[in-house]
Amino acid sequence: AQKVTQAQTEISVVEKEDVTLDCVYETRDTTYYLFWYKQPPSGELVFLIRRNSFDEQNEISGRYSWNFQKSTSSFNFTITASQVVDSAVYFCALSEALGDNNDMRFGAGTRLTVKP
Amino acid sequence: NAGVTQTPKFQVLKTGQSMTLQCAQDMNHEYMSWYRQDPGMGLRLIHYSVGAGITDQGEVPNGYNVSRSTTEDFPLRLLSAAPSQTSVYFCASSYSGGGYYGYTFGSGTRLTVV
Numbered sequence: 001a002q003k004v005t006q007a008q009t010e011i012s013v014v015e016k017e018d019v020t021l022d023c024v025y026e027t028r029d030t031t032y033y034l035f036w037y038k039q040p041p042s043g044e045l046v047f048l049i050r051r052n053s054f055d056e057q058n059e060i061s062g063r064y065s066w067n068f069q070k071s072t073s074s075f076n077f078t079i080t081a082s083q084v085v086d087s088a089v090y091f092c093a094l095s096e097a098l099g100d101n102n103d104m105r106f107g108a109g110t111r112l113t114v115k116p
Numbered sequence: 117n118a119g120v121t122q123t124p125k126f127q128v129l130k131t132g133q134s135m136t137l138q139c140a141q142d143m144n145h146e147y148m149s150w151y152r153q154d155p156g157m158g159l160r161l162i163h164y165s166v167g168a169g170i171t172d173q174g175e176v177p178n179g180y181n182v183s184r185s186t187t188e189d190f191p192l193r194l195l196s197a198a199p200s201q202t203s204v205y206f207c208a209s210s211y212s213g214g215g216y217y218g219y220t221f222g223s224g225t226r227l228t229v230v
Contacts (some may be wrong), residue, residue, distance in 0.1 A: 009156070035218050045206065045221040091158060095216070103174065105217070106151075106158035 002027045002094045003103055006107035014115050021077040021110045023092030029053075031097035032070065034075045035104070039089040048090075051075065082114045118142050118227040122207050122222035129197040137225050139207030141184045147210040148190040149219065150182065152203040159206065166191055197229045212226070 003026040013019045025034065036048040053067055059066045063080045079086050089111045092102065095104040123138045141148065149164040161174030165184040179201060181193040190209075194201060204226050208219035 004158075006158075033216060033218075041196050043204070044223050045219075047218050047220070050138075080128075087211045093159075103161060103164075105144075106160070110158050 002029075002032070002096050002103075004094050004105050004107035005091050006090075006092055008110045009108070010111045010113070012113045012115065015084060016081050017114075018078060018080050019082050019112065019114075020090075021079075021090050023077065023107060024074065025073050025092070025094045027073075027094060027096055029040075029096040033095050033097070035093040035095075036066065036075075036077050037091045037093065039091065041088070041110070044046050045091075046098045048077075057095045068106065081110075082112075084116055087112060087114045096106050120209050120220050121205055121221035122205075122225050124225060127221065127225060127227050129194070129227065131199060131229060133197050135194050135197065137194075137205055137227075139187050139190045139192065139208075139222060141207075141220070142188065142192075142207040143209060143211070143220065144187060145209035145211050145220070146187065147212065148184065149210075150180070150190070150192045151206045151208060152176065153206060153224075154203050162192065162205075183197060194227075199229045201227065202229045203227060204216045 005024045032053045034051045038046045065078045067076045089109045091109045092107045093104050117194040120141045146167045150162040151159040160176050163178050163182040165171045171182050203210050204224050206224050210219050
């Protein structure tokens, strides 16, 4: 079964610092999908990005960027010039194409605190 | 644009009581799921449905029942609440296979069992 590890339980930075959230995954499938979700203090889950296993291009969206490396089974998330509004819990998730397509496995989450 | 609506937002139950968590979506999504979120464990799949009349178990199904009589609704029933079911519950939906496209989540139900 697939597994997602977010080793960083909590990270605290000062505003304007760059921060990288690590995500390491395990899967036996060659086709799979990776996701990042944000959970702000209000509690809802906000979709950030989806990446399939055949697309290793890095992606940038404003201050957010994602680095996908199949060689190290990692899908890391970087926030550049962090802001207080970035404070949230961030979840990395994985689903396998050949498995049950509703079985999305989540990491334990990383709580990011950005201090002013 | 309601999306996925969960009710109630908060609930306190006594051990042994039963209740139903409601979930409705207005996006005509075929796939719906229930997750629970516990500290340090991320989200874990309880039950899911690939369409009306079809349901299946996820990773942690014990103590919960579901049914899917319509495309829009996917209620989660706690048969006899236990303190171990204290958690935040999220309902999610997806047009086609949440694992492929990602889910739209409801705002969550915080359940406390005393």
